[in-house]
Amino acid sequence: MKKLSILYFIFPLFCFAQHSDFIHIDQFGYRTNATKVAVISNPEIGFNSDLNYTPNSTLEVRNALTDNIVFSGTIQQWNNGNIHSQSGDIGWWFDFSSVITNGSYYIFDTSTNESSAIFEVNDTVYDNIIKTTSKMFYYNRAGIEKAEPYVLAPYVDAISFTQDTAARDIYDQDNTTTTKDMSGGWFDAGDYNKYVTFTESTVHNLLWAFTENPQIFGDDFNIPESDNGIPDLIDEIKWELDWLLKMINTDGSVHIKMGSRNYNENTSTPPSINTNTRYYGPTCTSAAISTSSVLAHASKVLSQFTSLTTYAQTLEDQAILCWNWALPYLNTDTLQENCDDGAIVAGDADKTIEEQREMAITAAIYLYALTGNNTYDQYLIDNIDDSAVIADGAWNNYNISNIDALLHYTTLNTVNTALKTTIINSAQTAASNNYSEYFQFNTLDLYRGFTNDWIYHWGSNQAKANTGNLNLIFKKYNINTSSTSSYNLKAKEMLHYFHGVNPLDLVYLSNMNSYGAENSIKEIYHTWFYDGSQWDNEDITDYGPAPGFLVGGANGDYTANPNLIPPYNQPLQKSYLDFNTGYPDNSWEFSEPAIYYQSAYIRLLAAVSRMEEDDTLNNDDFTILEKTLKLVPNPSKNTFKIETPNLNYANVNIINLNGQKVLELSNFDTRKLIDVSNLADGLYIVSVEVNGQLTNLKFIKN
Template sequence: MNTADTTNKRRKFLLATGALIPMSLIGCGGSSPASLPASAAAPPAPASGSQAASRALSKSSPASTMTLGPAIVVDQFGYLPAHDKIAVVRNPQTGFDAADSFAPGAVYEVVNAVTNVVVFSGAPLAWNGGATDASSGDQAWHVDFSTVTAPGQYFIRDTQGNVTSPAFRIAADVYKPVLRAAVRYFYYQRAGIAKTAALAGAGWADAASHLGPLQDKHARLFSAPGDASTERDVSGGWYDAGDYNKYTRWHAGYLIDLLHAFADNPGIWGKDYNIPESGNQHPDLLDEIKWGMDWLIKMQETSGAMLSIAGLAHASPPSAATGRTLYGPPNTSATLAAAGAFALGAKVFGARAGLSSYGAGLKARAERAWNWAVANPNVLFKNNDAEYNSQGLGAGQQETDDYGRLGHKLAAAVYLYQLTGKAVYNNFFNAQYRNAHLFVWYNYASPFEGALQQALLHYASLSTATPATAAAIRTAYATGMNGTDHWAAMSGKTDPYLAHLQVYTWGSNAIKSHEGTMFAALARYGLGTRPAAANMNAASHYIHYLHGVNPLGKVYLSNMGTLGAENSVDQFYHTWFAHGSAKWDSVKDSTFGPPPGFLVGGPNPSYNWENGCPGLHPGCGTAVPAPPFGQPPQKSYLDFNDSWPLNSWSVTENANGYQSAYIRLLSRFVS
């Protein structure tokens, strides 16, 4: 099956309200449960179980006496001096590594890796009295070395078992190079621009993609591909995920996430990220946001309506793609999402020297988009859908439902009100905010609703907000964050790896990022009864999980060995870095492997191979890959990038929404 056929077959698994999916959870590919609407109250419960397997988790080998996994897991980049530092010692009980066994010694030491001086010594503390955790299949012990604050390079040692952890740093700038790599991700995802060896690295240099005949600069309406009068320029922007399509509604969400990341902490962003704009008067993150915003501008019609999607051809490398580009018609959901992105962008860009006129243009676009959506509240378009005769246009379904449109409209109203001060936006918000799930679900704060909750909190922070409305939002959110799945779980150490999620599913790493940001929001907005430091410590555990404090000892970012990771992602689903590519398949086995800094989807206990395997196709092999199949939720992961029929995309594919959520969280820990 060729790449284009595979891409057309794939579907995104939309796991949250339509208003929130673009900012948080974009799985891109594969068949997914059709029974889960965009406004579902919660994702399906994860499967669990155990199944031993001979297939290795990763092509790197963390230091351990065990054969299938690590004994001691840490954040492989390191820790901030003043924050919690807790290593986890593990003894597998169920899952693919159940044959492993590890009994921790009585004394654990933190050792300076340069001087070999022991700076801390202590006993491991059994999690939950030695019980086995169902989400990971492990027994666990904690080694709390938070008292170690001196900058340096360290490792942890079990003095009896002669087992050591990966090395890590303690430093005030420990995450700065990681954040830089994470932001550079978007440069690699750019469409329609040459990636030079000087900027991308020799291994990932590529000519500009999708600029040939009938491609992005001359795209045509999907329903009239022979009509030259429908041609328009939809060039630029970012490939959405492991596919190259560009979805307007989701793209707007990525911009909102990144704009918040910039506005939350504007002083941390460097001008040395080695992108084409580096060295100009603006921080490189803002330059990258502008690249994405410029594409959003191209998707707006003079009426204010936003075109829904641009469907691109696929090949490896991207410049080899020669197929035509087609676009979809306007829809209300994309237009509302763009109204929010334009409005927040106008606020941020308008405050920058040299960008005030750009900001003014975004303001006008935001209001035109709002006005069109108000006049056209229910214009729908489903891509890749037989009902709309749009089969093959894009991969994931970008359309949403009524609640999704409401969420986008509420968010747009917040950002437009902040920007303009006009009563029309404030009045709409005050009339409708209690229809958000935060209120409908009786103060239940959900990581699947991260973007709308952020918009609500943003409104509550405005000096011109209606006081009673602001108070209601703050109270509901603070109450929700005290609940079972948030502070109660953190205080009670419900998860031995200290980064509790109620459910693991497609895109779980993005949900981890959102959960961490939810704790950080308590600190940012001064909510709840706990001090800001406690809330930030809670948030930091979700960063540590993504950096290796998990049952696999896996850093869920690609190719991070040069930045200190001992066991980072070796391969993941992406059209460019395709399975079998001699250049880009794998960090270990290919000439180059994929670039650094791509966050993968993460553990997904709903993973399965294509229905009909093994008899469907020789590519099935004889057994479903396990892991990720049939594992405890946190072990439902494998570094693999096989396409159809093994469908690795539901586990390892990157997505811009995953990346923007991670950047937003990580940036809170950089100063």
């Protein structure tokens, strides 16, 4: 069996044992000052219920290179030992946030010899992960050679889909006069087709990922455009924009998708050996509206780069053209809801009337932000109730593109005051009521990334990622500022879910073991890495799929094969199987990647990787208590007090930078002063526990 020739770290022999199925951590690691909480599980319901684990009350954190103990602490039982319904497990939390020295570590249970995966602690722990997962879009490019050094040797491939330069109308297949150049763009998901309407959330999320955290997206991601003076994420987005421009007709109408006419065409691996003619679909109102939205947003972002000024103007012109073509359909209520008739096989790219009207609100906002033309503002004023976010209070993870645009509108220099107030008040109400627990960290999920049961459907990983993004959007726009720390923690825990803090102990990214994960996805449903191909499974075939593809995730709605357990008839978070077989098992309902899953994840990853609060002294952004704690005074020479509303007694531990407890106070009266006069000068972690919930604050003794 061939293995990828990437070496991550070399560890002593004692670290090569298989890590525990019961100790769940972010297998890549944690930023220095981030919350670090391992989940300890004992399965009760589901396919692994025959396993049993009773952890020691005290666990250790050990240096993976020296095996020295750097921290030991007690575990806290989750929810009084009750079973977590979404996973079928009972469990405990182990907070090791005081481990803040850069290094490689693992968690160890001395009573059972169970150990976690090895993880890193440093502030750049996710930098290589961002580069690798962003490369997914390069692997999914059509019309370009995949060559070293831009891809790993097993994934070298000649130019794919050169026939797209001569695509034809699906309704007039033999007419050579319909030939158009529709080359470029990204494969949408597991097939090789390309869909205009599916780019909307994808490109918007990527543009916001860059805008919110530009420092993480360098010009060194190892793609052909690297070192051209433009951040590589922008270059990657431009690849898709170039294709979108080709899908626009001179009147502003837009073809909705392009691909193959039959399921048995263009289904070979690798991509370059597919030569069947491909076709473009009909023009649809949904395609024009989504394209207008994406191009307007992209024009604004790309215009900041001098070398792209002319290109940005082209994007603006085409965005306006598409809007003007679609506007009569919007005004006369004649939008096309059943435009994609399936003549091009695979996914239905249609959008409902309601979805198109909401996309139009998003497009109008970006056009107004771009041009300042009041006609777009007036459209918003007249049609704001087309947004379910405003009309129905649907501030949730399914409306991220519209939420981004609405809150962005409130920051523009000249806006309608009443509309701005309506938007902000609606967001404030949603955050305050929080009826569906979309906002803020809570303790409802043993695995710490709570989302409601209905989110575990086909593509649940996109919904999970966008839940984290939703919280960071509310933080960015100062919606309920008292919740900032809780928004941050919610986002971080969503990220850890993807990296192994889930009941499957699985990193939901393909082939990432060489990048630090010890248990990552081995198979994805993707035509290139098809079942039985040499790229099928990294353990049983030559290579496995390319690294960094995010799969769809757990799907509690799966019914295709009741004999396949898992994923059938499992607790929601266990409704996943690492496989890629097609019909009738329908693995695409779990293991298919998609550009919109990927973009949501990358936006979340970029935000957490550069979260400023991690570096702010005395910040309690990582608290898991829903209270505000302060240490006063801080710094202090002799004494300090834990200042908090409505809290009298707590367990308090003071821990030095070596992970040693230097002071332990049980059931301490927080109205009293804590004497630290005997401690050496330096930085300490003050860990405060109330009812099994912990918060960690930094304290300076001087």
